Amino acid sequence: MKFTPTLEFEGGRVRTLEASDRDALFAVYQQPEVPGQRPLEKPEQLDRMIELGVQMAATQRGMMWALELGSAAEGYQLVGQVSAFDWQPSWLKVTFRIDALPVADMNVRALALQACIDFMADKYHLRNFAWQWIEGQNEAIKEMLAAAGFTFAARLRQAWRIGENEWRDVEQYHKVLSVADNAVTSVAGNNEGESVQ
């Protein structure tokens, strides 16, 4: 059973991870964007992650998509991964992150993120979407989050470990939707009132 659908957006798509994505993902994880994360050493390390992605989706613990640029006519190129994790179905919330090559600019990431949010709001009725920005990450991510309707909620001091005795602050952003009649509408951030269903 396929739990992770293909979602198209302008300039690309997200789709379920496949075993054959291993080498392309390995290239992505040679340039980790999260402070403290080291480049992967062997492509085989990703076999387990791809497998886990399917299991997580089946048990509603998380969902992982391959992020691709291109079009149906010209073909697609895998440039990253969108991950939904810490999924709490009872509380209708989930946390997102995107790991991608620099060629996936913030505009592309915002579109991919929005496509995934729309899907999870529609299919699973999730309404609270979180993102944790780690001190030292690309500052442009914050602008991307604002454009996607996320608002700053808290700065958790030294909540992210990058070494034996070294930590970084975590800024937590949320996009919270409200459910009204049959439409899911944003109540926070720049997309106020925008229908996503």
Added chain:
Amino acid sequence: MNWNYETTNFLIRLPISADDEESLFGLLKNPSASAHLPKSQLYTSVQTLDELRRATMRFQAREAATWLVERLTGSLEERAALAARITLTDINWMQASGRLQWELDESVTATELREILAAVEQFCFSDLALHRLELRMLPDADKHVALAGECGFQPEGVLPAQLEFEGQWVDHAVFGKLASDPA
């Protein structure tokens, strides 16, 4: 590792499921003990027995720890009643962090809570080698928000719509304290 310890005025100890059912119910049946948490009122001691059993399982899984706090001073009645329950949850051994939660008898003062928490924090930062402790509570629980500040926890923000309780979506105010924070 010794999980039980004493301060000048308090014994802070792990619970014993078979023995602490009634005394814990005595503490928690008063809604003011957990007025800062989204939590349903308890109506019978069987509910606290269930909580104690779950606490034991989570402790054995190294996920959480629960301490009951007794007074070492005062009248017999005061010493027989529990002053507080302190819970350490969401322990993340990789990030070296955990979340503290208190439930207090109305008689516990800010000074006394500082004395209790100082011992708990010392244990968490030294014996458990945690680096960060966090409190989460209802943002409008003025008394407990003030207690968090008086106990040296810094406000870090408010996380929206963390759970639904009694038909309302509940925000959580977050407070943090680091092992490296000045005492």
